[in-house]
Amino acid sequence: MVHGEAWTLKEFFTYPNEYIYWTIQIVMYPFMTGLVAGAFVLSSLYHVFGVKELKGIARFSLVFSFALLPVAMLPLMLHLQQPQRGIEVMMTPHFTSAIAAFGIVFSTYGMIVASELWFVYRKHFVEEALKLRAIENRNLGEHLAHLLFSALTLGAMDLSDAALEADERAVKKLAACGIPVACFLHGYAGFIFGSVKANALWMTPLMPVIFICSAVVSGIALCMLTYIITMEIRKFLAARKKHLYPELPSPEELKSAELQVVTMTAKYLVMFLVAAITLELLDLIFRGYTAMKSWDILRSVIYEKDFVNIFVIQYGMGNLLPFIIFLTPGLTIRRAMLGTSFVLLGVFMMRWNVVIGGQAFSSSLSGFMHYTLPIWPDSMENFKEGLFGALTVAIVPFVLFWIINKVMPVFKDTH
Amino acid sequence: MKSHVWRPLYVVLLVIAAVLVARKIMVPADFGVGSRGYMYGWHRPSNEEQWKQVSVKYRTAEYCKNCHRDKYDEIKKSPHAAINCENCHGPALGHPDDPKSLTIDRNRELCARCHFRLEYRTSGRGKIRGIDPKTHHPELECVTCHWPHDPRKEGRT
Amino acid sequence: MISRRNFCKKSLLMAGGLAIPLAALELFDPKRLLAEKADGKKTRWVFLVDTNKCVGCGFCVKACKIENEVPYDANVTRTWVERYIVTRDGKTHIDSPKGARDGFETTKIDIGEGKFEEIKNDDIDKAFFVPKLCNQCDNPPCVQVCPVGATYQTADGVVLVDRSWCIGCGYCIMGCPYGVRFFHPVYHVAEKCNFCYHRISKGMQTACVDACAFGARRVGNIRDPNDPVTKVIMTERVNVLKEEYGTTPQVFYLGLTKEVK
Numbered sequence A: 001m002v003h004g005e006a007w008t009l010k011e012f013f014t015y016p017n018e019y020i021y022w023t024i025q026i027v028m029y030p031f032m033t034g035l036v037a038g039a040f041v042l043s044s045l046y047h048v049f050g051v052k053e054l055k056g057i058a059r060f061s062l063v064f065s066f067a068l069l070p071v072a073m074l075p076l077m078l079h080l081q082q083p084q085r086g087i088e089v090m091m092t093p094h095f096t097s098a099i100a101a102f103g104i105v106f107s108t109y110g111m112i113v114a115s116e117l118w119f120v121y122r123k124h125f126v127e128e129a130l131k132l133r134a135i136e137n138r139n140l141g142e143h144l145a146h147l148l149f150s151a152l153t154l155g156a157m158d159l160s161d162a163a164l165e166a167d168e169r170a171v172k173k174l175a176a177c178g179i180p181v182a183c184f185l186h187g188y189a190g191f192i193f194g195s196v197k198a199n200a201l202w203m204t205p206l207m208p209v210i211f212i213c214s215a216v217v218s219g220i221a222l223c224m225l226t227y228i229i230t231m232e233i234r235k236f237l238a239a240r241k242k243h244l245y246p247e248l249p250s251p252e253e254l255k256s257a258e259l260q261v262v263t264m265t266a267k268y269l270v271m272f273l274v275a276a277i278t279l280e281l282l283d284l285i286f287r288g289y290t291a292m293k294s295w296d297i298l299r300s301v302i303y304e305k306d307f308v309n310i311f312v313i314q315y316g317m318g319n320l321l322p323f324i325i326f327l328t329p330g331l332t333i334r335r336a337m338l339g340t341s342f343v344l345l346g347v348f349m350m351r352w353n354v355v356i357g358g359q360a361f362s363s364s365l366s367g368f369m370h371y372t373l374p375i376w377p378d379s380m381e382n383f384k385e386g387l388f389g390a391l392t393v394a395i396v397p398f399v400l401f402w403i404i405n406k407v408m409p410v411f412k413d414t415h
Numbered sequence B: 001m002k003s004h005v006w007r008p009l010y011v012v013l014l015v016i017a018a019v020l021v022a023r024k025i026m027v028p029a030d031f032g033v034g035s036r037g038y039m040y041g042w043h044r045p046s047n048e049e050q051w052k053q054v055s056v057k058y059r060t061a062e063y064c065k066n067c068h069r070d071k072y073d074e075i076k077k078s079p080h081a082a083i084n085c086e087n088c089h090g091p092a093l094g095h096p097d098d099p100k101s102l103t104i105d106r107n108r109e110l111c112a113r114c115h116f117r118l119e120y121r122t123s124g125r126g127k128i129r130g131i132d133p134k135t136h137h138p139e140l141e142c143v144t145c146h147w148p149h150d151p152r153k154e155g156r157t
Numbered sequence C: 001m002i003s004r005r006n007f008c009k010k011s012l013l014m015a016g017g018l019a020i021p022l023a024a025l026e027l028f029d030p031k032r033l034l035a036e037k038a039d040g041k042k043t044r045w046v047f048l049v050d051t052n053k054c055v056g057c058g059f060c061v062k063a064c065k066i067e068n069e070v071p072y073d074a075n076v077t078r079t080w081v082e083r084y085i086v087t088r089d090g091k092t093h094i095d096s097p098k099g100a101r102d103g104f105e106t107t108k109i110d111i112g113e114g115k116f117e118e119i120k121n122d123d124i125d126k127a128f129f130v131p132k133l134c135n136q137c138d139n140p141p142c143v144q145v146c147p148v149g150a151t152y153q154t155a156d157g158v159v160l161v162d163r164s165w166c167i168g169c170g171y172c173i174m175g176c177p178y179g180v181r182f183f184h185p186v187y188h189v190a191e192k193c194n195f196c197y198h199r200i201s202k203g204m205q206t207a208c209v210d211a212c213a214f215g216a217r218r219v220g221n222i223r224d225p226n227d228p229v230t231k232v233i234m235t236e237r238v239n240v241l242k243e244e245y246g247t248t249p250q251v252f253y254l255g256l257t258k259e260v261k
Helices: A023-046 A054-079 A097-136 A138-151 A161-193 A207-241 A251-290 A295-305 A305-326 A333-356 A379-383 A387-407 B006-027 B036-040 B046-053 B061-065 B069-076 B084-090 B109-114 C006-026 C029-038 C058-067 C171-175 C207-211 C228-235
Strands: A008-012 A368-370 B032-034 C045-050 C081-088 C092-095 C122-132 C152-154 C158-160 C217-221 C251-254
Touching: A023 A097, A023 A161, A023 A207, A023 A387, A054 A097, A054 A207, A054 A251, A054 A387, A054 C228, A097 A138, A138 A207, A138 A387, A138 C045, A161 A207, A161 A333, A161 B006, A161 C081, A207 A251, A207 A333, A251 A295, A251 A333, A251 C152, A295 A305, A295 A368, A305 A333, A305 B032, A305 C122, A333 C045, A333 C122, B032 B036, B036 C152, B046 C158, B069 B084, B084 C058, B084 C207, C029 C092, C045 C228, C058 C081, C058 C207, C207 C217, C217 C228
Parallel strands: C045 C251
Antiparallel strands: A008 A368, C045 C217, C081 C092, C081 C122, C152 C158
16 A cells, blocks of 8 residues: 555545545644644733733743644654654755745744743742752752753853843743744744645635634633643642642632633633634635636535535634633633633644645546545554544643643742 | 853854754765756755666667567567567566566456457547457457467467 | 935935946846756757547556556556546546556446446547656746755756655645655655656657557657657647646647546
């Protein structure tokens, strides 16, 4: 079986070499980079625009954005037929290709987020390093921790007010620089698809903008959701350990802070959701109105074969339901959880409908290709490009987040 | 620059330096812009020669003519004149050294490629005389009755 | 202190002044002049397909697979032949079973997943065969989208893939409007027809041209005015596939009609 043959069903006339080559991992990649960009924009809303209510979630989303970064590379590594050559994108980039932008944009964004995190956590690093240095006979774990935190301070041990203010100013500047870079990180992903003239569904100048808007939507939604879940865990732990550590905040204190943050963030979520759906509907209406040569087959893909995926799941569950949930007064934490989950589903389906939907019809415009996601990983190829590969990509950021949280704790007040 | 604010920048510069060093090591020295410019000619030029070195499998009837002159002449005077020897005998490769002899494909499917009668009047196919392989002596090889080097002659078994 | 008016005047003057020598560089660039003339190259490979002559025997597909070491049983091919049958009700039926590697063994149209469509001879208005291969475009969209420079165009117009550099991302396969690219099942990199570059560089013809007994396929050099292929392209009514994409394909077709996809 050639690559793609195992999961492609062809109907009517397709060119002999046509298979669905860009599968679940190519759906996961823009989804993950979208989360990265969105999480960063959310964090910047506090650092740059000073939206005070978002302070609690700002640091959280910055760390999460950093945890998501290496994960953004993972679907690409799993998809490439020659993953060990992936580094060539940095070595001999061909900038006429949108994918070549990956190397520069990714590295730039990574460095901005890493630098911003350094400034946010420098005080914590210095305090931890000094604390560990004070211990007389360090065991192996403490010794390694001491090395790590000392290295992370980069030798800048000054914790005076002036130094900390310099940190804050640097954070603000970096967050401001980072917003366009985050937009570029996902805009270029949209350009990857939008510039392919050979694909009638992908080619539209709106694609980069649609991707950016839905990226911000997904980032905000994920941060809200993870924030809520983490707060629930904190509340649970606080209640259990209250008698040991009376200085921990009470569950009531935690709860009220949480709802305020969530309500505030939900406003921004709805704004970007409106932008995203407007552009997508605009694209659809234009295509139907101008009815180019490809419209015949596109119509049967959009309104018949993919009707449920597009209108029921993406637009219905992913857009309409969240609108109702977030715009009806009296938002509760539980409703917010439901709403953000639907939003994430909708954003995922948008990526699916673009990537898989764009390959659902042949370039001959006279045939169809049906994608069956490989479920059970009975071969390396079916693992990498199947359900289990996708699940791996989905779970790794949370694992990384847990690890990074040990070095850069999201809930400790470091200022 | 005394302020500690610049420390991350130094780390960044270090990373960039590392990438440039890696590039020097990993990228072939001749990689660059070709005659078609950066958009269409960004490549490793030595690859062009590699493609030219691919071995030739089919040598064409002109090569067979050198030793098999009689068969060559017979075919060239027959209705099958335009068919290359290797279409039915497989690629010459290093023949006569390797392989010592070429196969003779006597399968019905081979002849049926052209002689399965298709009523396509608007195509060259419609001008080729043919049969329905399912009904026309399905138990025999075509060459039992037809001589492929000159289809006007009777077959030799 | 300079006044605003003077500042604007002086800036415009400076900009204008700078533009002149820079523009002169443009005007008198000898390289560009030569390029615009006829780009000075001696060879530009082109292909000529006569769909009136093609009988759908598939010998070209078989020869190509063997000559270019594409695994015979794999369902990918560097070249293929499509069958078009236009019936009286105005419908066009198209198929290409295994790319016509074994010719067309049945009158039934292969519509995928083991299903076939019966066509009665009396219902046929038109029926013909169309061979397809890489167009070696002058503006190859596949080369434009390669992120690492693994695919490129040679000076004589053939688009090649560097097997040792391709990362297998598949962007070039998505970028080709003609569907000629695929992943090689053994090397796991991008692959496509390259006009048998190893043969044409030695003065031979491509394997498919040699295998075609009906003269439906021909390869030539458009820069050679004495080349018979060049003469046909210059004097007869030829067409190309999907011209609206702006790829400037260099495979020319005789008898290419509106049904062809």
